Amino acid sequence: MELDPHHPLYTANDYFKEVFGEKIIKITLDGGFTCPNRDGKLSNKGCIFCSTEGSGEQTKRSLPLEEQFESMKEKMAPKWGYGKYMAYFQPFTNTYASLPMLEAMFTRVAEFKDVCALSIATRPDCLEKEKIEFLGALNKKLPVFVELGLQTSNENTAEYINRCYPNSVYAKAVEELKKENINIVTHIILGLPGEDIKDMEKSVNFAVESGTDGLKLQLLHILKNTALGHIYQKEKFPLFDIESYTDTIVALAERIPQNIVIHRITGDAYKPCIIEPRWSLDKRRVLNMISKKFLERNTFQGRILKEKETEYE
Numbered sequence: 017m018e019l020d021p022h023h024p025l026y027t028a029n030d031y032f033k034e035v036f037g038e039k040i041i042k043i044t045l046d047g048g049f050t051c052p053n054r055d056g057k058l059s060n061k062g063c064i065f066c067s068t069e070g071s072g073e074q075t076k077r078s079l080p081l082e083e084q085f086e087s088m089k090e091k092m093a094p095k096w097g098y099g100k101y102m103a104y105f106q107p108f109t110n111t112y113a114s115l116p117m118l119e120a121m122f123t124r125v126a127e128f129k130d131v132c133a134l135s136i137a138t139r140p141d142c143l144e145k146e147k148i149e150f151l152g153a154l155n156k157k158l159p160v161f162v163e164l165g166l167q168t169s170n171e172n173t174a175e176y177i178n179r180c181y182p183n184s185v186y187a188k189a190v191e192e193l194k195k196e197n198i199n200i201v202t203h204i205i206l207g208l209p210g211e212d213i214k215d216m217e218k219s220v221n222f223a224v225e226s227g228t229d230g231l232k233l234q235l236l237h238i239l240k241n242t243a244l245g246h247i248y249q250k251e252k253f254p255l256f257d258i259e260s261y262t263d264t265i266v267a268l269a270e271r272i273p274q275n276i277v278i279h280r281i282t283g284d285a286y287k288p289c290i291i292e293p294r295w296s297l298d299k300r301r302v303l304n305m306i307s308k309k310f311l312e313r314n315t316f317q318g319r320i321l322k323e324k325e326t327e328y329e
């Protein structure tokens with residue numbers, strides 16, 4: 017699609033409209049998974065930014081998936097109405113279970129009425145060959161998106177945040193998922209301690225060069241009941257303010273190829289859990305400021321790459 021300062025990003029909505037012909041409503045589901053970085057297999061500490069709920073503060077883990085789906089659908093209806101849905105397995109590591117269990121769960125949800133796509137958030141080290149093959153087979157029935165939590169390509173930061181896998185594992189998982197034509201969305205956190213814009217740009221480039229189809233650019237949130245929250249409360253470290261964050265999004269986007277779908281440019285933490293940055297709670301203001309900066313700077317996603325291409329023609 018043609019991007020310009022008035023429509024500066026190739027968004028998930030743009031992509032879904034191209035593929036499905038309409039807006040897709042995302043329904044978050046909790047499959048009751050845990051995480052090898054929490055249950056002791058790799059570590060029992062978890063990534064330092066991750067809450068004990070594994071981003072599942074708003075899901076209803078104890079309910080059967082059918083009930084979760086129906087109740088989320090009703091909750092979303094006042095804002096989005098009814099339509100086609102993407103079932104999004106978000107909390108914890110959604111391929112960290114036996115293959116038969118995953119087959120039973122994902123196949124069942126894929127058959128829920130009006131579900132037209134599945135999105136599965138996971139760690140790249142929890143995608144064994146047979147699981148990828150199963151996801152590939154499912155992807156022939158309906159589009160399957162796999163969301164990988166890379167967070168950073170800086171191995172020192174990765175160690176600091178206790179990610180517990182090296183970059184090579186991410187690159188290999190992307191390679192294998194691509195063989196099955198699975199759509200890959202990579203989650204990158206902006207503003208991790210000690211990182212500057214160069215680190216963030218390197219993380220984005222690493223994901224793009226590895227073959228990701230989409231990016232979720234997530235502002236670092238310091239959450240209550242997390243290791244990072246405790247570190248921050250003991251000794252504050254610099255965080256983005258709204259000006260520098262919105263500048264960073266524009267600067268990164270200018271260097272992201274135009275075929276990469278941008279699924280997120282802010283943060284979506286559960287309000288009662290956020291310690292900082294509180295300004296991020298006004299999401300509308302953040303998004304408006306980003307749109308304004310694209311316009312003022314007469315720029316858009318991939319502009320710098322396009323200019324380089326033209327130079328060499």
Ligand code: SF4
Nearest residue numbers: 051062063066070108
């Ligand atoms: S962020 Fe993901 S990988 Fe890290 S501890 Fe939380 S659920 Fe596990």
